[in-house]
Amino acid sequence: MSVAMKRKTVITENVEIAKDIYSMWLNAPDISREARPGQFVSLYCRDRSKLLPRPISICEINKEQGKIRLVYRIAGEGTREFAGMDAAEDMEAMGPLGNGFTLEGKKALLIGGGIGIPPMLELAKQLSCEKQIVLGYRDITFLEKEFEAYGKVYISTEDGSRGTKGNVIDAIREESLDADIIFACGPTPMLRGVKAYATEHKIKAQLSLEERMACGIGACLGCICKTKEVDHHSNVKNKRICKDGPVFYAEEVEL
Amino acid sequence: MSVAMKRKTVITENVEIAKDIYSMWLNAPDISREARPGQFVSLYCRDRSKLLPRPISICEINKEQGKIRLVYRIAGEGTREFAGMDAAEDMEAMGPLGNGFTLEGKKALLIGGGIGIPPMLELAKQLSCEKQIVLGYRDITFLEKEFEAYGKVYISTEDGSRGTKGNVIDAIREESLDADIIFACGPTPMLRGVKAYATEHKIKAQLSLEERMACGIGACLGCICKTKEVDHHSNVKNKRICKDGPVFYAEEVEL
Amino acid sequence: MNTSVTLAGITFKNPVTTASGTFGSGMEYGEYVDLSRLGAVTTKGVSNVPWPGNPTPRIAETYGGMLNAIGLQNPGVDVFINRDIPFLRKYDTKVIVNVVGKTTEEYCEVVERLACQDVDMLEINISCPNVKEGGIAFGQDPRCVFEITSELKKRAKQPIIMKLSPNVADIGEMARAAEAGGADALSLINTLTGMKIDIHRRAFLLANKTGGLSGPAVKPVAVRMVYQAANAVKLPIIGMGGIASAEDALEFIMAGASMVAVGTANFINPTATLEVVEGIEAYMGQYGIEDINDLIGCVK
Amino acid sequence: MNTSVTLAGITFKNPVTTASGTFGSGMEYGEYVDLSRLGAVTTKGVSNVPWPGNPTPRIAETYGGMLNAIGLQNPGVDVFINRDIPFLRKYDTKVIVNVVGKTTEEYCEVVERLACQDVDMLEINISCPNVKEGGIAFGQDPRCVFEITSELKKRAKQPIIMKLSPNVADIGEMARAAEAGGADALSLINTLTGMKIDIHRRAFLLANKTGGLSGPAVKPVAVRMVYQAANAVKLPIIGMGGIASAEDALEFIMAGASMVAVGTANFINPTATLEVVEGIEAYMGQYGIEDINDLIGCVK
Numbered sequence A, B: 001m002s003v004a005m006k007r008k009t010v011i012t013e014n015v016e017i018a019k020d021i022y023s024m025w026l027n028a029p030d031i032s033r034e035a036r037p038g039q040f041v042s043l044y045c046r047d048r049s050k051l052l053p054r055p056i057s058i059c060e061i062n063k064e065q066g067k068i069r070l071v072y073r074i075a076g077e078g079t080r081e082f083a084g085m086d087a088a089e090d091m092e093a094m095g096p097l098g099n100g101f102t103l104e105g106k107k108a109l110l111i112g113g114g115i116g117i118p119p120m121l122e123l124a125k126q127l128s129c130e131k132q133i134v135l136g137y138r139d140i141t142f143l144e145k146e147f148e149a150y151g152k153v154y155i156s157t158e159d160g161s162r163g164t165k166g167n168v169i170d171a172i173r174e175e176s177l178d179a180d181i182i183f184a185c186g187p188t189p190m191l192r193g194v195k196a197y198a199t200e201h202k203i204k205a206q207l208s209l210e211e212r213m214a215c216g217i218g219a220c221l222g223c224i225c226k227t228k229e230v231d232h233h234s235n236v237k238n239k240r241i242c243k244d245g246p247v248f249y250a251e252e253v254e255l
Numbered sequence C, D: 001m002n003t004s005v006t007l008a009g010i011t012f013k014n015p016v017t018t019a020s021g022t023f024g025s026g027m028e029y030g031e032y033v034d035l036s037r038l039g040a041v042t043t044k045g046v047s048n049v050p051w052p053g054n055p056t057p058r059i060a061e062t063y064g065g066m067l068n069a070i071g072l073q074n075p076g077v078d079v080f081i082n083r084d085i086p087f088l089r090k091y092d093t094k095v096i097v098n099v100v101g102k103t104t105e106e107y108c109e110v111v112e113r114l115a116c117q118d119v120d121m122l123e124i125n126i127s128c129p130n131v132k133e134g135g136i137a138f139g140q141d142p143r144c145v146f147e148i149t150s151e152l153k154k155r156a157k158q159p160i161i162m163k164l165s166p167n168v169a170d171i172g173e174m175a176r177a178a179e180a181g182g183a184d185a186l187s188l189i190n191t192l193t194g195m196k197i198d199i200h201r202r203a204f205l206l207a208n209k210t211g212g213l214s215g216p217a218v219k220p221v222a223v224r225m226v227y228q229a230a231n232a233v234k235l236p237i238i239g240m241g242g243i244a245s246a247e248d249a250l251e252f253i254m255a256g257a258s259m260v261a262v263g264t265a266n267f268i269n270p271t272a273t274l275e276v277v278e279g280i281e282a283y284m285g286q287y288g289i290e291d292i293n294d295l296i297g298c299v300k
């Protein structure tokens, strides 16, 4: 694997697909060549008062065209800057970063919550086994149509406006979904629920975690998660989400 | 006079007219309406790591079209940012600021040195008396053609590649120019020379000064120049270049 | 919705004032902002006699901030009393006068001259890094802070705010010294001492070599110090250092400031003070906060 | 053109190293930069036993800078000796090991363990604001600085660099204390203590409440302190704080630093160290500087 250098990429599309949710395609041949589902890129702001890279998961990879897709929510000033950018503008990006999901299992449950949904799309594309896809939203849904090509899609919304009223676990229980492997990405409370569910049902689960990052490559120790065992690199019970993750087996980590 | 608010203006042209020297036209009706020769505007950088406004003299005013022209040299990061901007992009600007030149005299000597040349252009346009224009450059010349419409143009270059070899005072002495009023803008050593020349020949002189600025409106006391008399505002011998200037009579200030 | 705060018995219509030295005496910015919309105007430092300040360059830009070495140029307390107080009194806002001196006697003189004047509070600047004597020297030694505070307290007719320097190891210690000396309130932070070198000319950018660092760059240090000071003493605190928006101001308030001051941001956005006032109201509306006082020090 | 500098008898091929804690032990950035191009690699702080560090969030972005509260997580000196030193020794660069502890005894233990190891210098971190005991507490009291320096000097086989805290009133006093204690060199600045509040969640952004401010925002403070320290003592100084370019590095060198360290900038630009090395050479070429040593402290 070659090094994930910081590079100039070019935006080929950047559109709002739901309120405050944007879909951006980047022309980034070097990144797309190496990228795997569950990996992420670090995006850099132009406004140099904001120094740190913004980690954004890779949502789709188009190796033929040398492109990657990112789907992101306006969460603060950096993502607001990205949202204001147009096709043909440059975007500085470093990646692909992190380990990505391990493709495995016979019957999979893909669980995405909120802005944890995007990385599930490329995973759904690349995972060849039977797939059930559970998408949890607060209210407004996005990307759900695109998932339908890859498996049966179940939806939960907190306000009950679509699908099951509640969270993804409520949807899974309502539909009594079973699987031999779970892939999940979303807010920590959701991942805690997924971990509990997986443990209860003895299902192997890969969880993609999130943390504030500085270096994005494993050097600063800013983005650790607590692990069950002493970790080889840290010699304490801390793995680096950016380098050793963002994907971990549920039993490895303490949430 | 209305207040020089900070406003969004639109760039209508931004072209390199000599190495590292740019000419920018801004669509800025409110500024152009009020502007007088010798006044300046404060330009704001987009990159928010650079906070302070950049003072740039008004080079031309087109009141009919509601436009102003700025001619600036790439001197650092802020002006480099401006140089990279294109027509139709927004530019935040505050102005017109400062007092400007007082139009007076029967036979005038307009002296511009380096990047002090641009404000002389609008002055040359508005000044109705007889005009002799002396432009001093290091080597590469710019704007000199545009001055020819308004009076006889004399040039000095440090390397002697055009006109008199030496500085503007050398050119004036060489051509034995006389006048009853001098208007000058340029680096402090040049202004010192002009002041000495004016004193020697008992010619009234208006000098446009430069200093590092923060507020640009007279509040921070960052941009003072030493004056001969105790100044009314400061109650010490300090006038504010941004508010009481940038134009001062030679005998008022100590350079 | 109540946005008014009371410090040392003085009630301000809202918790927003100006940082001394960045707003003159309000005259220039009065063209941009209705001064009556501000909780108070805090003036440039004033001394017993006119001060000429430092040579130029006095200003240098830095990453996310700026250095200044104005050197407390001011027209002296007499002109100030005759010109600036009457100007400010035309507005429906409180007036806080920033006081400077080179010796305890000079501070006392200004405070005594102001005792019979129509000003609401005095802010004692013992923390200016740009003057050789006085200023910062007072603000870095707890004994000096205590002594000058008690001397001034004896003479002042208005409540006094001691303005603390961030160039110290333990801001809590300085806050306690001011409290022990009888201060009615604290303000912080003044500027951090900094330096910039022009590598091409191989010379200092400021004629004074060092200057005071201000602006957004210093905000995290300022918020931390306000938090520590608020936890060290019972005095009300005016927080400042890099405030450019209502969000910034609210950080200080939640850290323990009863009021906030907008400084360097005025230079970048002449209506910054007003935007902070309005933004605080908008925040209170958004979260249904009835009383600004409920936010003061709410993060512990 | 000579770019090499000699500090405490150790010669570095150029004056550029990494700021401790921002570069791991060089492994990760080694994929971006040929470590043999650097004057030295300075490692993350290492303690006698493994340290787990602070809870997350450990990172917060600020205007022109960042806060960190890693809490000196490190695998302990044994793993460090077995894994990291051999890794670094594969490169043609000097190795500076940053040492941390909670008590003088812990510092001594690490220094003794490293005495027989193949490392070039030890940098003693008595200035970390993110750990409860030790760290910054040592670095804010001149007596402590003196004592810990002399204790370590007795035990160290390599020259020792005392890393000073900027959270002090008088950096010169700390520099003199370290010199009196026998330090071979100084490094500064460590981070300024800062805080950030999330006004929407009404909570601290960092689990540790406070963190260390670094990055371009702090550069003016760092340059000033390097200048003051260089004028207070005869020791060579490694300057750092916000260096992101050769221009930045040259400011420190002209202020009196014999070496410079690149920290936070690595996170924004993984090849920053190399660009600083090359940019210094370009500057020397442009101005016809034959020897980098002619630039050290040239602005007075």
Ligand SMILES: Cc1cc2nc3c(=O)[nH]c(=O)nc-3n(C[C@H](O)[C@H](O)[C@H](O)COP(=O)(O)OP(=O)(O)OC[C@H]3O[C@@H](n4cnc5c(N)ncnc54)[C@H](O)[C@@H]3O)c2cc1C
Pocket: A040, A052, A053, A054, A055, A056, A057, A058, A071, A072, A073, A074, A075, A076, A077, A078, A079, A080, A115, A118, A119, A209, A210, A211, A212, A213, A246, D060, D061
């Ligand atoms: C591995 C990973 C993958 C991610 N994938 C996506 C994605 O596909 N789509 C998406 O919309 N978001 C994703 N996020 C979250 C995204 O990184 C943040 O929303 C974004 O950084 C916010 O930046 P901002 O400038 O808008 O917000 P601000 O709050 O202004 O940012 C301030 C600082 O905090 C950091 N920060 C703020 N929120 C987060 C967060 N939730 N996680 C990590 N850092 C944060 C920023 O990076 C920045 O350094 C991902 C996060 C991680 C760690």
Ligand SMILES: Cc1cc2nc3c(=O)[nH]c(=O)nc-3n(C[C@H](O)[C@H](O)[C@H](O)COP(=O)(O)OP(=O)(O)OC[C@H]3O[C@@H](n4cnc5c(N)ncnc54)[C@H](O)[C@@H]3O)c2cc1C
Pocket: B040, B052, B053, B054, B055, B056, B057, B058, B071, B072, B073, B074, B075, B076, B077, B078, B079, B080, B115, B118, B119, B209, B210, B211, B212, B213, B246, C060, C061
């Ligand atoms: C009244 C006035 C009128 C001016 N008119 C013109 C003009 O018409 N054309 C032109 O090219 N230049 C003009 N200048 C100079 C111009 O302001 C500076 O070249 C410009 O600010 C440099 O900004 P920078 O970001 O490129 O440089 P940097 O060096 O990166 O700027 C850093 C800081 O220093 C300030 N600064 C740097 N050089 C100067 C300077 N010479 N004078 C004042 N501040 C400076 C900047 O404003 C900024 O705050 C004028 C200056 C003044 C005071």
Ligand SMILES: Cc1cc2nc3c(=O)[nH]c(=O)nc-3n(C[C@H](O)[C@H](O)[C@H](O)COP(=O)(O)O)c2cc1C
Pocket: B214, B220, C019, C020, C021, C022, C044, C045, C068, C070, C072, C098, C125, C128, C163, C189, C190, C191, C212, C213, C214, C215, C216, C218, C240, C241, C242, C243, C261, C262, C263, C264, C265
């Ligand atoms: C140009 C300038 C002049 C200042 N003059 C004074 C002063 O006269 N008295 C004083 O107490 N503080 C003075 N200060 C400090 C400010 O009041 C304030 O404490 C500091 O700048 C931090 O706030 P800010 O980051 O919002 O500017 C001055 C600051 C600046 C930038």
Ligand SMILES: Cc1cc2nc3c(=O)[nH]c(=O)nc-3n(C[C@H](O)[C@H](O)[C@H](O)COP(=O)(O)O)c2cc1C
Pocket: A214, A220, D019, D020, D021, D022, D044, D045, D068, D070, D072, D098, D125, D128, D163, D189, D190, D191, D212, D213, D214, D215, D216, D218, D240, D241, D242, D243, D261, D262, D263, D264, D265
């Ligand atoms: C994430 C991070 C971790 C750090 N860890 C250490 C450390 O272990 N030991 C130490 O002495 N300094 C540590 N520092 C301080 C840096 O070495 C440096 O002194 C400081 O960040 C200023 O330089 P900069 O602005 O270039 O980053 C750390 C800084 C950061 C940002």
Ligand code: FES
Pocket: A212, A213, A214, A215, A216, A217, A218, A219, A220, A221, A222, A223, A224, A240, A241, A242, A243
């Ligand atoms: S962000 Fe630096 S180790 Fe993960």
Ligand code: FES
Pocket: B212, B213, B214, B215, B216, B217, B218, B219, B220, B221, B222, B223, B224, B240, B241, B242, B243
């Ligand atoms: S720039 Fe503030 S007074 Fe002139």
